[in-house]
Every structure is written in structure tokens, then in C-alpha cells.
Amino acid sequence: MIGNPFHVLATINSTNNYAMGQVNAGPVADGSTWFAMEQTAGKGQRGKQWLSEPGENIMLTTVLQPALTLNQQFMLSVAVSLGAYDFFSKYAGEETRIKWSNDIYWRDRKAGGILIENVLRGNIWQYAIAGLGININTPKFPEHLANPVSLRQITGKTWDSLELAYDLCRCLEERYSRLHPAVFDTWLAEYKEHLYRLHEPALYKINGEIFQGTIHDVLPDGRLCLEKGKEILELGFGEVEFIFAT
Template identity: 35%
Template sequence: MQNNIISGLFVGQNLVTLKEVDSTNTFLKNILSNSKPVPEGTVIMAESQYAGRGQHQNTWHAQPGKNLTFSLLLKPHFISPTQQFDLTRAVSLGVYDALHPLLGGGLKIKWPNDIYFGSRKLGGMLIENMIQGGQIKNAIIGIGLNINQDNYPESAGSAISVKQILQRDYDLKDILSEICSHLEGWYLKLKAGKTDIVRSTYLSRLYRLNEASEYRSNGETFTGTIKNVVENGLLVVERNGTEEQYNLKEIEFLNK
């Protein structure tokens, strides 16, 4: 089923809604592998995903019809593979800006690309870049957001939903429309070369920025302070007066 409820230029103009799918990222990859042209901005939205994935192969806990689970196709040929974290920044900012009018100051981006309210996880994304001939040919961006679900298994950890925060249900397509619109805006800023704005805004909205907090690295727990995210996406944490850089697998955030 296809319909157009999105007001932007191209993100979400081709919207495919599925009742159930293993993973919207996998579904979109399969369409691309069939060599049929797929327009940039295509969104695949599923009411239910039975094999949704997050970072580190984490499984996404989502009740059917209650949350936003969708994937988006972008073709960011203008981004060098060495600068691909800028796409992560732009996507994170698009989701943040769509939710901020509802949730206000409690909303943060947890490095690299989770969406947090307070110290609890509202959602996250999995970006899969396909690199060919030294450029990013396609980027498949899977996004999962907790919207109307009102309970989670203990295994879901710190999960929270918009409904649990605001005590009411929200129309999923309305929120999807807002995300598509804001995400497109940040993506076009990147395309126009406004990389500095994307990077500085992303940093300013970061969870735990300039706050002393607990972390674990190489089996050692320490108190550190997030100071920056460098060009290629590494997290800069000050510990014992020294700034150190970490990639995703090298540092774990511990709850306060």
C-alpha cells in the first residue's frame, strides 16, 4: 500500500506501509538488490517487525501498531565515506527536532544515535551505508521510536515511550511526517555544505555533554566527562585530566 501524507520535497513522498515484516532495513535492501530503481527518500513503514535490529545486533522490543518502525533510503553521494558520521548527525537531529515540540528540554541525543528522554531510551537508529567506488551509493536508515506502547519487558532495559511521558496516544503517521520533514531539512543542510552547523548543533544536544558521569572501558569503570565528538564520530571523554577518544565498541555508558 502506498500513500502520500508527507509534505517535504522527497523524503517520504514514496511511502510504503507494510502490515508485518522481518526488518524494514532488510526489506529495503532486498528491493535495492532487485536492481529496480528506488527513488531517494523512499520510506518503508511497518506496523510490526519480528526481527527489528539495533546497534550490536540488539533486538528491538515493539508491540505491533504502537510504535514507529521504518526505514528510509538516502543517496548521499556527496558525503565522503570518511565523513559518514555527518549523516548520523543529520538523521539524529531530524528525529530530535520532530519530537522536541512534544517533549521539550528532557530530550537528548545519546552518542552515537539514540534518542533519550532524561536517562531513558525513546528510540534509536541503525544506519547501513553501501559504499561503491569510493562513495556512499546508498544509505539505509532504520529508525525505531517508542510512541504509544505503555509497558516493556525487563529485558528492554531503560526503554520509555512518548505515551508514558505525556499520558496520551499520538498519531504515528503525524509523527512520521514531522520526522521526514525535519530529517530532510538537516540532510539538505549537509548537501549545501553546512557541515559545521550540523556538527555544532549535534554536539549541543548531546546527552551528558559536560557532565561528570560513570563509564566503562576495557573492564574498568571510571568517571569521565563528554567534551566533543570529532569529525569521524569518535567520542571525546575527559578522564583524569586527559581527553581520550572512543569508538562505539570501546565505551559503555553506566546509569547514574
């Protein structure tokens, strides 16, 4: 089960780095999870740093051994994204969304992110190191951050981040325990049902060019189908940037 065992770390540079070290040191049980009260060098997508005040938010990593092949990686990403969506929408409500490929949004603001790193042994997908950072109790974010939001800002309540971390693990486990290629079409449809900006014209940037485009679909391999003018672009991770109004 995800969260069994569940380790609480007082201070660590990055839960993903720590979990990776555990995997490199020897076998790790599927679902082993590390929660940090404080991260000094939290990792986000594309090398971005993710920081938080001690005890304020959810910063955890779970080690998974999915019974999938490497060309089925997006299935795991969808399962983890839906688990995080299930968790956050329970507290923040129906305005919760999944931003491609696996950020958690509330309205036009980022509530959390997911970073999945893979450990391979030859062609075998041995482990997936899934890190999740969810904004829970931050009352105010630095002005240089574009569009963050916390559960406290949404609800006006202060939460126990550790107790919510246990609940997040339960939501992830509910999805992960049923992860199988047979359910993927259904889950991909559900993922798209909750997709941020689906069929809504908005601004994007590719290779320095900002333009108005519309998301039409997400393909089974994870590529984003974005309409630009009269063409449909099929984009991989990191190939497009979402632009937000200031």
C-alpha cells in the same frame, strides 16, 4: 523527498532488511521509505534486537543517496540525529537529548535509536539505509530493558504512530535537503548543544572497567572525547558503554 514514496508494511522481519533487499534488487529512489506496523526481528546497533507491539511505535527505514564521500559519513549521522531530535523534542519538550552517537533520549531514558547501514559499489557510497525506531505508544516496557521511555509515558497521551511517522519524515527531509559540508560545522555545534551528558561526570565502561568520566567533545569524524582521570580518550563507535544507575 524523504517519505516519497512512503510504503506501509503490515508485518516484516526488519525494515532495514527489507530496504536493503529493495536496493539489492535494483535502483531505489532517494528518500524511499518503508514503515512497518509490526517487526518480528527489528535491528538495533551492535546486533541488538528492537521489537514493538503491532502499530504501537514508529519503525521505519529510509533509503538515502547522500552527495558525500565515505569519509564524511558522520555528517549524515548528525543530519539524521538532528532530524530525529527536531521531531521528538516537538512533542516531548526541551529535555530531549541526543546520546552519542545517535540515540534519542529524554532525561536519562532512551526514546529511540538510529541504525545506518551503507551500500558501497567499489569506493562509491551508493546508498545509506537509515532505520529509525521511536517509542511512541508503549505503556509499559519489559523489566529487563534498562531505561526505555515512550512519548505516551512522557505526555500521558496516545498518539497515531503512522501520522507521527509522516511528521518524522518531514523533519528528516528538512535536514537532509540542506545537508552539505558547508553547514556541517554549524550542525555539529548544534548536535553537541543537545548532547546527552556533555560536561557531566557519569559512569562508563571500557574493556570491562567501570569508571567515572566526562564527555568533553565530539570530533568531526564522530569520535567521542571522554576524560578519564588525567587523560582524554578519543573513542570510536562501540568502544565505550554508558552505565546507568539502577
